[in-house]
Structures are given as structure tokens and as C-alpha cells.
Amino acid sequence: MADVLQTYTELSSSTPRSQVSSVLQSIINAPPFTFDQSSRAELIRLLLKDLKSLGPKSRLTTKDAAQALLAVKTLGRIPSGSEPLSEAGNLSTLLSLSTSLKDEPEASTEALRCIANTLLLFDHARQTLISKEVNGGDACVSMLDKATTPEQTFTLARILFFLTVSRSAFIQSLIEEKRPGRTIVDIIASKLDTTMVSILAGTKFARDAMTDILKVAFNILLHYPKMVGSEPSSDAKEWDDSWSTKLEGLLPPLLRAYHTIPPTFPMPLVAPLTHIIHALIVIPVNPSLRPIWFNMIPPAMGRSSTSSRTSSSRKSSTNINSASSSPVLGSPTLGPSESPDRRSNTSIKPSTLDRALSVISAGRKSLSRSPSPSPPSTSRDVFQRTHDLLEVAFSHHFPDNSDPDSQEVREAFKQEVEATGAPSDTSLDDILSPLVVLCTRLCLADESSRVRMREWTVPPDLDRTNPLDERADFLGRCIRLLGSVYHTRLKDAVGEMLYAACDSDAALLSSLFGYGHVAGLLFNKGVMSAPPPPSTSLSSSAPDPSSSTTGQREINPITGTYAPNGPTVSATADMTEDEKEQEMEKLFVLFDRLERELELFARKRRRCVEFSCRDGTL
Template sequence: MTDILRSYTDLSPSTPRFHVSTVLQSIINALPLTFDQSTRAVLVRLLLKDLKTLSSKSRLFHKDAALALLALKTLGRVPVGSEPLTEASSLCTLLELSSSLYKEDRNASSEALKCVANTLLLYDHARVTFISKEVSGGEFCASMLEKATTPEQLFTLSRIMFLATASPSSLILSLVEDKRHGRTIIDVIAMKIDIVLSNVLGNKAFARDAMSELLKFSFNLLLHYPKLHGLASASSRRRRSLSISSNSPASMIGNSYHDVVVRTMDLLEVVFSFHFPSNSNPDSREVREAFKNVLVGSAMSADTSLDELVSPLLALCTRICMMDKTSRKRVREWIIPPNLDRSYPLDERDDFLGKCIRLLGSVYHLRLKATVGEMLYAACDCDPSILSSLIGYGHVAGFLFNKGILSAPPPPSNDPHSSQRVVNPITGTYDTMPPGGLNSHIAEMTEEEKEIEMDKLFVLFDRLDRSGAPPPDQRKTAHSTVKSKRTPK
């Protein structure tokens, strides 16, 4: 709309500030299709130019910066006409504003960073420009991330770093290997997660969003760094402070990678304990009402689900399990320790394993149910035999059925317990097997004990029938056609 453009160009240093605010507010309140491509582009360039020269002799004063940046952010939400924001000079201006305005106007500084985040989200090529030497946006925002303390700052900066590392680049090598003020980016992420975690437990605004973006940024580093490191030349590695001793991704990143694995497991423990206290049923009214109360006390949308918040963390743990054998074993032994007390049903435990098993039978949390199953499956080498042996087929029958495994898989050949005990297919607890084997065990059972075991089997069969399992005479044929799943390297 040319009227708004004309109103803005008519502004001068002598214009009353309330009138400047009115014009800027009209840009903010305008509908997305109010401006055509050329008008939007002109307004974007004018705002950038005036923001770069904030002073009492300019169209915009310092106190107008926050509203002007909000107007610029609003214009930048529509791709058509906002291309000037992708230019190196524009990105540099926004980064300079976020730094120079930080002390005197935190709100304006935050709006400048949000303009950058929106631009990187809308334009892939802007991400390349952003991390170029001309802008050095990745290094700039990494330094700001280290200084950030509030959830909103951490959310915006983590979102920018997530977008800047979406594709492999030398920035990722620099972030992981080079130290700034004695810390690598992994050390910074670990510190910020501690800060965000306390804010999450306190239901602070933007805390959960900040946690999500930090984890997504961490995922990009885990995804791209091992490949980039393998492509780097030997000479460039000599100047790096990180010592590499093997080809394993875990050893490539050394202690930093170790910290990521430990931190992920710690976060899972805390998040599950917070949302599923003790041995509570995840589908219970109490759990759902408690989460609604969390939403009320936060800045999240009322239609946000628990699945949306927790699933990305489980997906990160699954990815860690898929990356190398060492990490996979560590995660598996953390969830299912070798000395696990199996004297009572696993689904009644109040630890992380018990919560996972109860989620596998959830009706309300279908996405969480699936991601928990995938995490356990990955931790068990993507081997259904190992999964059933460690947890009990009764708990994972539905998950395995969805993968095309229609009957209980045979025990694994390398099962450390195969020569000592067998796992009850319903509860996952150990059954004491007499020397004579299964037949002797059955023969020594009383009629009452046999009826109890039959009831357990009927529960399992009923569960399979309700999940849509084919008739028994078709299961063997169908099972023989299932292709073997690829085991992670």
C-alpha cells in the first residue's frame, strides 16, 4: 500500500515521536497482502537504512528502534519482497543492532535477532551468507549464546544456530573443536541446558522452546560433525586441540561427545520424572491434568501436547544409539542395567525403564509410545530377540507387531542369561527354571499355578487380537516373509 510507504517517507527528525510510532504501528498491523513486492522491498530497505543510522538527526531515534525492528520483522515474515534481508549488509546491520542495543534496550536487541532467525528460516541461501566470512554470523551468535541468560534469548539464539548448522559447513568444525574463552560449543550447550532446565521446572516463559531449540542445535552437531571430521585433511587436524584416537563418532568428539550422551540421559530422567512421577499411569487423569496446569503457567499454546515436547528428546537418544556401538551399549545399560532387579514386574517400576514400558501400552500418547519403542529398539541393536529377552515379549508385542514381527522371536544366541534364566513373556521378570527344563517345570506346577499362567497367556493373546493380529495359522507364514531389519553400524 503506497499510503503507508508515503507516510513513512514523509517522516523526518522533527516529526513528533508519537506520529512516528503511529506510522510504524500501521506497518505492523497491516495484513500480509497489504504490500506488493516492490513496496515491501522499498520499506525493508528504508527501515534497514534508518536503523543503521539511529540518531536525533535521523528519521528514527534510538527509542524508536524496538518498534521499527518489530515492523521490519513483520515485513520479513512474507517471502515476497523481503529478499533485501538476505543480503550480507542487511544481516550485518541486524547483528550489529542486536549487540549495540543489548544494554540500553533488551527488547530491541531481541527483535533484531528474531529478524535474523526469520530470514534464515525462510531463505536457504541466507544461511550460506550468514556463515560466510563477510558476515561471520555463526561465530557472532555463538559468542552471544555463551553470554545469554534468559529463556527468550536462549530460544532465539539457539534457533539461529540450529538453522545455521542445518547443512554441513566449516562452521560446525570450528564450533566443536575451537575454544572460545576456554570453552567449546559443547561446553556452552551443557551450561545453557542447566539454566534452561531450572526455568522449565519453574514454568518460565520460553523455557521449553529454548530447550527444544538447544536440543535441535545439538542434533545438527551430532549429525554433521563426524562426517566433516572424516573429510578434513591431516594437516588441518594438527592445529586442532581435539585428540582423535579412532573412527568411532564417540571417540571423535572425545569428552564432548561423552558429555552429550550423559546430558541426554540426564534430561530424559528429569523430564520423565517431572511428567510421569513415581510409577504413575501415563494415561491417568492426574498426569493429564498436571500437564494442563503446566501449560497454563507457561507461554505455550493451550493445544500443545506432551508428545510434542518430549518426543524430540527421545528421538535424539535414538539417534545417539544409532551412531555407534559404544554409545548404544551405554544407553542400553543405563535403561536396562545388567544387574536389574527382576523380582517384580517391570511395568510396576518407578524408574525410567518402568515409565517407558507403561508408555508402550499408552492410549493417549501415541507419538510418545512410538518414539519410546524406537529408542528401546535402537538401544537393543535393532534386534527384536534382544529387546524381548531384556524387557519381555508381552511388553513389546504391539510395537514389534507394527514392525511386521507377528510372533515372539527366538532368544538371542548371545543372551548372557540364556543358560541361567528365562524371561517371563508377560512381565519381563525372571522365572526360575528347574534342572529338568520347561517340561519338568510344568509338571511340578500345581493346578492353581497353571491357571495363573494360562490367564497371563490369555491376556497376551487378547492384546494381540485387539491390535489386529492375524489368526494363528497365518502368523507363521506371514512371519517368514518379513524382511530382516538393518542393524545400525
């Protein structure tokens, strides 16, 4: 749009400010494709040049900065013609404006938004920003540390998210180099606590800020251990648990956020809770971190520096087994050299989040001001929290005894996705599978968690009169998901969770849930037929299928329900015609998939034979 470009070019320092504002607003309001590539690029360069020389002798003054930067951001939304924004000089200009305009918060934030949008559109700009010429990475970390509002935190975290998406030396420098005495781990931990306080207060942009901080944390947790060649943990057979002790400081604030984040409606699992779960999954439940995971150390130790936390964790690891079997789960464990008297005399400094929660809690209990709010109770049970979230999420998305593959369930989820503004391609697999995986990891790492999971899911006094897959509880939903066709990732995750809860023992799994319900899962693990009943020492909750003593009924090992006392009736006798059709449709889908897989296998086999014949090896 040459006339807008010409109009802006004709502006001068003597032009009335109202006219300058009008021209800038016309750029902002112009439709996206009003400008061609050359005019867009030229206008961006002119605006940045004028912004660099703000003052009474320039076209733009400090008061025009916010509107001019908004015009730059609007122009930069279209990649074609926006390439000048990715140049080192212009990135430096935007970075300089974000700091020099600190007295104009809106202008400063707009400059950062321009950088964030540029990093989104141009991948090469990410390397340019962290280059020595610009040094934007260090500058953004410093600004994040000093950020005081959720909006500033959100924008800076978004920039750092783009800078840490791929492995680079910048990630390594973030962890290993201290900036004003603090590493990125310290900064992230602090921001997680402060943004949680803002979320509880209902502050705008607070959830967005925490979400993007968690994205940065996830990138660091994912990349850094592999970059430094850390030794995998002992349970790396199941998971890629490369780890670095320099990241241990992220676990306590993540767990605090996991326990404190308020519930949401209608969907119980939304950002930032989903991102907390993603970050927790990447952190191993190894011996040094196990006391923190299961709250076996005093609060001060959980919030101390990384070095002291590591040494304390090692001291406490000798008492892990006794603590995990304690009647009070999650109770603090004293180290060998720490007596109760000594600990009682130690001053425990609560975190920012704890102090805020104490004030909120005190305000709810009494209208009078408390002279010194005490830290909240630290009896946080990560496994209980995970199980509660699973119960709530499963009962919400699969109400009553509904079929997870039903059209009603899938349509209801689509409507919720639209209502919450989540990406349209979001699936139930994306939302629920990570939480199930977290539960699985906790079960694999902790025997008491496995026992609790079994007792919660299949209690010893379970009424097995009706089919287990028709129950309107967590057990019934898990069994129905094991036969799901549409939610394949969730199906596999639930199967692994149940298998882990049963001590990875096929016999125990089959006895608790019925071999018919877990046959597919066990087949994928190489168990081709029903395993023999487990020994009674494996689990007190495992039923005895052959029991016929007074007060106990015989259990069908295939269905997991009570065996009928009278003559056996057909399995489809109680099914309606619609239910029979649904089962037939499932079978047709499975047979079709099997047929296609067999056909593909046959083609590969024929090709191998043909190649062997040509080479003369057959």
C-alpha cells in the same frame, strides 16, 4: 500499499514520536498481502537503513527500535519481497543491532527474530550469515554463551539450529575451535542445565529454549562424527555409530535432563523430553561412554572436562562387568588407582542444575534455609527411567487392553495432538518409536538391562492362563503392537526391542512370548518355522513348554499360554461376532497388501524377462 510506504517516507527527525509510532504500528497491523513485492522490498530497505543510523537526526530513535524491528519482522514473514533481508549487508545490520541495543532487550531480541525468520524462509541466507563477510555464526555462539534469559537462549538456539541443519565447515569449527575458552559442547552443556532450572521454576520460554538447544545438539551429534571420518564403534553392525570423543561432554547433561524433566499432561512424551531422547539415540553406548550411561563413575568424573572424562572412562572400563552385576545398579565404580580414602578427600563440585535441585529439594523438606545444600543423589538408573517412560506412555496411549489400531485410540491421539499444539501430521510412530529404540540400544549394550527387561516384561511367575495378547499390561500392549497395521514403525521398533531383550535369540523369544505372536518378526529375520526350545542356561525366566512336573503346567509353544487340560476347543469359541469381524478385517488388509506386493514382484519379473529376451541373454 503505496500510501503506507509514502507515509513512512515522509517522516523526518522532527516528526512527533507518537506519529512515528502510529505509522510503524500501521505497518505491523497491515494484512499479510497488503504490500506488493516491490513496495515490501523498498519498505524493508528503508527501515533497515534508518535502524542502522538510529539517532536524533534520523527518522527513528533508539526508543523506536523495538517497534521498527517488529515491523521488519512482520514484513519479512512473506517471502515475496523479503529478499533484501537475506543480503549480507542487512544481515550484518541486524546482527549489529542485536548487540548495540543490549540496553533495549526487546529490540535486541526482535533483531535476532528477524534473522531467524530470514534463515527459515531463505536457505541461502544460512551460508551468507556464516560467511566471512558477516561472521554471524561466531557472533551468535558468543551471544548464546552470554544469554541470561530463556527467550534470548531460544532465539539464538533457533538461529544456530538453522546454521547446523546441513553439514558444513561451520559445524567442524564449532567443535574444534574454542570461543573465550569454551567450545560449543561446553556452552550447550551449560545451557541445558540452566534451562532445566528455568523449566522447574516455570519460567516462560524455558521449554522452547531447551528444545532448540537440543535441536542444535542433535545436528552436531549427527553430522560432526561423519565429517571427521571417525571410526565406527564395535556395535556398528546394527547402528551407524560413528563417534568422536570431542562430543562426550554432551552425554552427562543430556542424562541429567532426561532424569530431571518434569512429567507433562495429557501427553507424557512431549518436547523437550522427546528431543532429549532423539539426542541420546545418536550417542553410542560404547566402552568409553558405558560408565557414564550406566552411572558407574563418580559425579565429579561425569562432569569434568572431556579429556579427563575419557581417561577416567577407560580406567573404569576394566570394572564394568563387575559393576553391572552389582546388587546396587548404577553404584559408582572406583578406578584401579583410586582408593576410597582418596576419593573421600576429593572436593566434588556440583553442576548448576544439581545446586538448583538441591535448593528446591531442601525447600520442600524444610522451611528453614540450609547453610550449604549438598548435591542430590547420583543413583540415576537410565534403564529404569526408560522403562518407566515406556510403561507410562504405552498405558496412556493404549489404555487397558485396547487394540492399538482401533479408531478410538487414533482419534484420542489426534485430539491430544491438537490440544498440545503439536504438528498435525504427528503420529504415534513419531512419539513412541524413539523411546523404544533407546531401550533397544541399552539392551544391546548391557546384559543386565536385557535380563531386567525380560523379568519386567515376562516375569518367571507370569500367569499364563489367559491369552497374552489380551493382557492389560506392558506385555499385552507389546504383543498387540506386533500385529499392528497402522503403526508400522512402532511395530518394528517393539519387535527389535523384544528381540534384543531376548539376547537376539529366536528360541528364547519364542519361548517367552509364544511363537504365534512373534512369527512375523522372526520371519523377517530369516526364521521360517518355530525354533526349538532354548537351553535352560539362556534365561531363568524362559518357561519350559514341555514341563509337566507338579506345580507347573504345560505351556503351549505357539500361544505362550497354559495348554488346556481337557479336550482342545476352537480358537474362536470365546470370541464375539465383533471380535471375529475385526480379525477378519485385519486378515483382509494383510492379504490385500500381500497381493499387491506379489503383483509388483510379478511385474518386475516380467520386465526382467522382456529385457533379457531383447538382449538375447535369455
